[in-house]
Amino acid sequence: MPMSFNQTIIEEFRANAGRVGGPFEGGDLLLLTTTGARTGQAHTVPLGYIRADGLLLVVASAAGAPDHPQWYRDLLAHPVVRVELGTEVFEAIAVPAEGARRDKLFEAAVRAAPGYGDYQAHTTRVLPVVVLEQDTAEPRQVADLADKLLEVHTWLRGQLRHVRAEVDAYFADGQPGDGRPPGLGLQVRQHCLAFCEGLTHHHTGEDAAIFPALARSHPQLRETLDRLGEEHRVVGRIKDELVALLSGIGAADPQRFRAELTRMSTELEAHLAYEEEALLPVLAGVPFPPTR
Incomplete structure (x- = not known):
């Protein structure tokens, strides 16, 4: 069975320290692994990301589709996600921004990647902006x-x-x-x-x-x-x-x-x-x- 488009991107990303070719070449791309809201199974998707105000953001745009993507529904049920960014892998807590904060971060996302504005124009739903909060605590030495x-x-x-x-x-x-x-x-x-x-x-x-x-x-x-x-x-x-x-x-x-x-x-x-x-x-x- 041929690989899905997403799986092809995921394998290329992991084989090349986060670099991919084709339509995503040179873009800011990460892999987000969520836990299925219904299945409880891990599910990985490649997503564009934005950095704004010192935060790591992803937008649940689904290219302007009328419904939220499944990965967004998953993280609402299970907020702890795994992020692969270049060669770095870490856990994060996924927190959708709300109100004025969401609007400010979405404006920053559109400045960085104007396509998000086009996606918003094509749907009546408000595109969620998700902050991926990484634990910044110093790692402990674990020997036992x-x-x-x-x-x-x-x-x-x-x-x-x-x-x-x-x-x-x-x-x-x-x-x-x-x-x-x-x-x-x-x-x-x-x-x-x-x-x-x-x-x-x-x-x-x-x-x-x-x-x-x-x-x-x-x-x-x-x-x-x-x-x-x-x-x-x-x-x-x-x-x-x-x-x-x-x-x-x-x-x-x-x-x-x-x-x-x-x-x-x-x-x-x-x-x-x-x-x-x-x-x-x-x-x-x-x-x-x-x-x-």
Whole structure:
């Protein structure tokens, strides 16, 4: 079966450190990998990108088609994406801009690539401008599983602080529609979903693999591991309530949303601290990545 046009571009991009020929020769091109909203499968597309105000942007233009492209619908469901830019590969959180910020960034995109203005003229939908936010934290040295656990915990703590700051800004005056920075709803939603997905992935991995392995090799930890597993379920229930509230954040009650977020912060911080105290000494003896 012949390769699709996109797959041909993807393979050429990866084989030539991000350089491609044909209609994209000399253009600013990246590969974006999203997680399917319906399938949960990874899907990669080549996209033009723009840099503006120090930000990395992609526009969900679909050449002016009446509907949003699938990759945009995917990142609304799963905000954490993988970006390939030249020889660089990194994870990012995809955050669509809103309101005046979106308009300003779209104007910058049109100045850089006038074709986006033509695409907008051919459709009644507002073309989304997506900011790809890369984690700029200094990478940690990871030599063992204890280091890896601390790396994940540091990311979770940082994301939760970020979400709380954005929620405080969004609900600035405590009343829906009063005093909110314009267009912050999607930003809160995307960062909160990214945090929740990261938390789910981490706890699922521990429950399915790490905790059972520790229970076999260190039976004296069984009571501790049972407690940590129960804490996973408590934190998971709070996470599910937050995700449900996010679906209608524009009408969410500020006090309830903040209360759930505070409850998440309290429960999660206590859980992470207990897990570090109980498991880091044991995990420090397990090489990471694993060796045969």
